[in-house]
Amino acid sequence: MDSSLRSSLALRRIDLLAGLGEPRLQALAQRCRWQHVPAERPLLLRAQDRGEVFLLVSGLVRVTTYAANGRQVTFRDLGAGEVLGDIAALDGQPRSADVLTLEDSVVAVLERSDFLALLREEPELALRVMQRLATLVRELSERVIELSTQGVQNRLHAELLRLARLAGVADNQARLAPAPRHLELAARVSTNREQVTRELNALVRAGLLQKQGGALVLTDVAQLTRMVAQVRGEAAPAPAPLS
Known part of the structure; x- marks a missing residue:
């Protein structure tokens, strides 16, 4: 691995570590x-009893799990700068979801004891972790409400x-490129997939979506x-004011 990817400079890409001084980094x-970690490989496995924290320096991963009937449930995709595994590190419990790489990825793996020591020594970072977890709770609460109270059409619109x-x-437009697969x-x-x-x-018939090559364009x-x-x-x- 390129030594430049193992430096404090690489860790500056991690949003959670913003503000830490050079000696600390x-x-x-x-x-x-x-x-x-190559693409299409497991990074974390659900129920795995390990507490390391993964700092995603480069690449793209998917947080997902599988229901008892084999159906995949995807929570979110995360890119460079994100932190993975901090929940298990905080409570000492097994992992709560699988994490799979979508692209070749570079991660810095921090032992649980080192992560907890860092939080004790850096109160601002500890506060940032709490704020991040609060945001995650809100997002997951919103997803639970959608799944339990809304039909497929409404859930797809929200996604x-x-x-x-x-x-x-x-x-007033957004281009999704590459277009997400129907199965995803x-x-x-x-x-x-058929309902999607x-x-x-x-x-498309309502004029709110266009297929352009390998992309989907939301037109309104x-x-x-x-x-x-x-x-x-x-x-x-x-609506935002016109500039």
Whole structure:
């Protein structure tokens, strides 16, 4: 592995570590075990009784799990700068989900004892971890409400809106490239591929979605936002002023 990927400079890519001084980052880089993990490989396994924390320096991973009937349930995709495994490190319990690499990835692996010591010694970092976990709880609560109270159509609309915001919205449009596979969307909204295909075709007919080569283009993000807000009983956010 390139030695530059094992340095304090590489750890500056981790959002959670923002603000740590150079001596601390250098010491942390030395404490980590550095790994290159090829694409389509398991990084963490559910129920695995290990407490290391994984700092994703480069690459892309998917947090997922499988139901008893074999159906895949996908929680989210995470890119460079994210932290994985901190929940098990904090409570000492087994992993709660599988994490699979979608791309070749480089991770810095920090032992549980070192991670907990870092939190005790860096109160600002500990606060950042708490804020991150609070955000995660809110996101998961929202997903539970969607899965338990909304139909497939509404769940898919909400997921497309999430993906649009991650991809970036410009001129009321968002381009998802490459287009997410129907099977992946089905895993995200807990349904099957056939239902996803039907709902995507309905959005195309309504003029809210276009297929352009290997991409999906959401052509009216504001309208999709209103549709999602209406189902949730929320007021849709006001459109951003034109610059």
